[in-house]
Amino acid sequence: MATSEAALANIADQVKVDLVSKTHALENANKRKEIARTFISDTVTVPTEEMYAYATTATLGDDVYFEPSTAALEAHIAHITGKEAALFVPSGTASNQIALRCHLKQPPYSILCDYRAHIYKYEAGGAAFHSGAHVIAVQPSNKHHLTLDDIKDHVVTGTDVHCAPTEVIALENTLNGTIIPQEEVIAISEYARSLGIKMHLDGARIWHVAIETTTPLKQLCDPFDSVSLCFSKGLGAPVGSCLAGPKEFIARARAIRKLFGGGMRQTGILAGSAAYALSHNFPKLAKVHALSKRLQASLEEIGANILSRAETCMIFYDPSPLGVTYDEIAEKGSALPEPLFLGGSRLVVHIQTSEEAVNDFLSIVRELAEEKKKAGWVRPANGQASGDFKDVYIRRVPKTEK
Structure with missing residues (x-):
């Protein structure tokens, strides 16, 4: 017996782990400082102590069976989006892919979307893998958003056996921080429904549209059969998205979520964070x-080209008219006593971005522009934005981490 107890104690010692360091409070404080100076994405936002405290008061159910706090969140999302039901899922990608799998029944079929859409570029080919779907990726003729004419030019209807009929039109709002005019969304929706085509909204950042245009969520979501909304980007929750739509659709989505490995257990704490x-x-x-628009205006004042304007939380810019490169800006930013975390052309402002970080970034661009000017750099006569750009997501490691 003594030998058996010793053996069990030995195994327990092997399994034991403590993830919380003695300096975890300081480490978390430093991480929050880093996030306040990170322009790479709004996914870097972290829960506050107040969010943590509220989340721990949520219920302790199992969401594969029934979890009260999660069910309450789902009911609230269904209400504010004007849909019959909603489903909590781990991520925006999961929400989009589950929605597509539910809409698409029997191939051949195609999904029509913007060529920059997340479901096309950043979901690992999920539409093909999960749903066997062909994606028609369309470049907007106005270089900003898809129009009804763009849709009509590329939608596949009819009985030509060479083509995969379009069964879903997926719009993303915002897309790279830009807003699709609601009247265009409505026109596309009316056309799609006249053809029996389903409408899906990747509304990961639809919250930004509601704030910027002072439009209720229901009004923004009415033109769509299904809607995906994220909590872990602009809103700063740690994990999760919701998929909203008709009751039968969400019932099927719950089964597909389980099939995809997305059935979760004690999700109350996550639902509490989202709430x-x-x-x-x-x-x-x-x-x-407001902060992103100030950032844009200052970059223009310095002389950088703006490739995509600050309609909400993102700016795409080009410093080359100043004779400056993204790498030079990033190197100077990473060398600061409190480093800046920068990618390439894309700057993302979020709820935890500090004004000091914006000021430091602008100071770096000004200093580099002045250095180039003193060295004899002359702005090209045709140094204007082309209106087309590549969205770059490179995280450069500051010198202190090397």
């Missing part, structure tokens, strides 16, 4: 937009 984000962080997006 806190909706109540406390959603209103902060107005300040995010």
Whole structure:
């Protein structure tokens, strides 16, 4: 018996682990400082102590069976989007892919979307893998958003056996931080429904549209059969998205979520975090937009080209008219006592971005532009934005981490 107890104690010692370091509070404080100076994405936002505290008061059910706090969140999302039901899922990618799998029944079929859409570029070919779907990726003729004419020019209807009929039109709002005019969304929706084509909204950042245009969520979502909304980007919750749509659709989505390995257990703490984000962080997006617009205006004043304007939380810019490269800006940023975390052309402002970080970034661009000017750089006569750009997502490691 003593030998058996010793053996069990030995195994228990092997299994034991402590993830919380003695300096975890300091490490978390430093991480929050880093996030306040990160322009790479709004996915880097982290829960506040207040969000943590609220989340721990949520219920302790099992969401594969029934979890009260999660069910309450789903009911709330269904209500504010004007849909019959909603489903909590781990990510925006999961939400989009589950929606497509539910809409698409029997191939051949195609999905029509913007060529920059997340479901086309950044979901690992999920439409083909999960649904066997062909994707028709369309470049907007106005270089900003898909129009009804773009849709009509590329939608596949009829009985030509050489083509995969379009069964879903997927719009993303915002897309790279830009807003699709609601009247265009409605026109596309009316046309799609006249042909029996389903409409899906990748509304990962639809919260930004609601704030910027002062439009209720229901009105923004009415033209769509299904809607995906994220909590872990602009709203600052740690994990999760919701898929909303008709009751039968969401019932099927729950089964597909399980099939995809997305059935989760004690999700109450995650639902609690999302609820806190909706109540406390959603209103902060107005300040995010104001800060991003100030950032854009200052870059223009310095002389950089703006490739995509700050309609909400993102700016795409080009410093080459100043004789400056993205690498030079990133190197100077990473060398600061409190480093800046920068990618390439894309700058993302979020609810935890500090004004000091914006000021430091602009100071770097000004200093580099002045250095180039003193060295004899002359702005090219045709140094204007082309209106086309590549969205670059490179995370450069600051020198302190090397």
